[in-house]
Amino acid sequence: MSLAILYSRALSGMEAPLVTVETHLSNGLPSFTIVGLPETEVKESKDRVRAALQNGRFKFPAQRVTVNLAPADLPKESGRFDLPIALGILAATGQIPTDKLDQYEWVGELSLSGALRPIHGALAMTYGALRSGRSFVLPQHNAAEASLVKEAVVYPATSLLQICAHLTGHESLQQHAAPSEIDVINADDLDRHPDLVEVKGQAHAKRVLEIAAAGGHSILMIGPPGTGKSMLAARLPGILPAMTEQEALEFAAMQSLASGHFDITNWKRRPFRSPHHTASAVAMVGGGSVPRPGEISLAMHGVLFLDELPEFDRRVLEVLREPLESGYITISRAARQANFPARFQLIAAMNPCPCGYLGHYGGKCRCTPDQVARYRGKISGPLLDRIDMQIEVPAVPQQDLLHQGKSESSRMVRARVETARQYQLARQNATNAVLKVHEIDKHCKLDEQGKHLLEHAFSRLNISARAYHRILKLARTIADLAASEQINSRHIAEAIQYRRLDRD
Structure with missing residues (x-):
């Protein structure tokens, strides 16, 4: 087989878009080319992959090797693509079986000896692998944080040789379980x-x-x-x-x-x-x-x-x-x-x-x-x-x-805060501070005295429309701490006094 396809992940902000790593071997003068908008760290993977394969006693092909990182318009950075590139070359040359490769997503930077080094953004990439329905193979150093995504199937590895042994059936990688101590906070x-x-x-x-x-x-x-x-x-x-x-x-x-x-x-x-x-x-x-x-x-x-x-x-x-x-x-x-x-x-x-x-x-x-x-x-x-x-x-x-x-x-204070937060989550599934303007009228209901006081403050203190809405949200929180469903004049009065610079 002269073509191998594997899956990996890039990083774009907090997202981890899928990257398809295509490795193709063809006749011609020996060369190693990586395309698909790679940055310097990715281009340098040619030397790391070559040395890792040779030190692992694998055969590096004396052919034209082309690696495409798709999609081509997505910038690729860091050394996390070393592992899928190396595995793609081994699969394309028939040195490892290819029947299981599409069941996994692969990330990891290779040392010259073939050991796996940690990568950035493991959690975001684990999320992506979970959504795609594939298992995720990554360096051992990143396993603990990746396993925080409890539904994900995570396989940590220490080296390229260990992964090849897993693919050939000689020694299986062990799935990493989420640490039990993270489930409880007291x-x-x-x-x-x-x-x-x-x-x-x-x-x-x-x-x-x-x-x-x-x-x-x-x-x-x-x-x-x-x-x-x-x-x-x-x-x-x-x-x-x-x-x-x-x-x-x-x-x-x-x-x-x-x-x-x-x-x-x-x-x-x-x-x-x-x-x-x-x-x-x-x-x-x-x-x-x-x-x-x-x-x-x-x-x-x-x-x-x-x-x-x-x-x-x-x-x-x-x-x-x-x-x-x-x-x-x-x-x-x-x-x-x-x-x-x-x-x-x-x-x-x-x-x-x-x-x-x-x-x-x-x-x-x-x-x-x-x-x-x-x-x-x-x-x-x-x-x-x-x-x-x-x-x-x-x-x-x-x-x-x-x-x-x-x-x-x-x-003692936290106990009251937690109770008030429970009111907010039950009412609007969010804290009061993030209420949108169209949600304020629905969740911040005032009695008649409260309305009169707020109207008086609006005209006398010359506050902005934004400050007006923030006073309402503050009053809503004060009412929640008092376990009051309706906002009254006392809550409004207290909220107004916290807008000190509006009164200066």
Whole structure:
């Protein structure tokens, strides 16, 4: 047989499109050609495959070898095609049987000795293989994360020789089972996050954190240095409910795509990302010649904390506007376009003025009104309008710091948050923060007093239509925490006070 056909996977954002690897042998001067829009790493596979076959004591054909990676308009990158190319040559030369090749999909980079090296994006490719109904063969190093897709049939391998032994019937590959320890996550796992009980005072800010956790809302905290803004932000993951199975798989797939592998000890644990204010726009939203996810995607289903918000480059902050609304980011390049999910919870912190002490009870601030205005003007109005809650975090008086009274633990707050989330999922199958405009009227029903108060606020505070809808969603979350089916005036009043900058 001079033609062999195998199946593999490419990566395009979070998708893993099918790639058909066609290997053809023909008469003529010996050559080895790879076509189908291969990038440099794929072109270099010729040398890796040749050495791996020769070191495995296989015969490399002294013929014209042509490998086509179809579809031809899909860019192919990385060394993951080494394994199917090598197997295609062996099948085309009759050195391995071909009757089982179409039952599998193959990925893996080959070392010169024929050992398999790990690849990126194993979870996304396993999803693709599952949908196609084929088994998936990949390097042993990626087996644990691939087996998180429980319905998939995954066969890990360590070398080309082991796979050939499986195909010839000498030694079968063993299917990898999902680790049993990932199936359960208990309160002790969630309690690994810092606890709210460690934060002295700031009852108002803790209430805001609870509302944000219950409804998935974003927060901007404004206050002098040392008031606990960073401490509060770090404790938000500890009061968030555990990830669902689908959320955990999406986050694991993103980590696999970005770093090459996913650590299963982080299964169902929400991420907390805190990039430095010198981060570029590409680092924040993703990009590169081969698009890779950025911080907003790596914080998916978790928390993105931006400390010292005005110190970030304005262009970096402005790129957050679209993903805050849509929940995804599109990276466009000349040769390709990639979509990455970006459903994150934004928590930001900033000082009230350049020196940081405006409003401090010690009276330390000496900033002029113009300096304060320029400092706050670094954050655009459209971005502020997209942040659900904007609150002050004042300096904690000395007596509160010295007070030894106990406050609520994260576990106690999380119990209320989980109950409120259950109401939301039962009602609309989503958190309140992601409700669309046409869904708000259906799920955010107000009593007469609530309607009157909101109409009054709309006219007096000159809020935008977006802020109006965000107040409604906030009030819906506050009502859920109070186990109230209808939104009343108390819920509206509390939601309005969290739109601090709308009143300035």
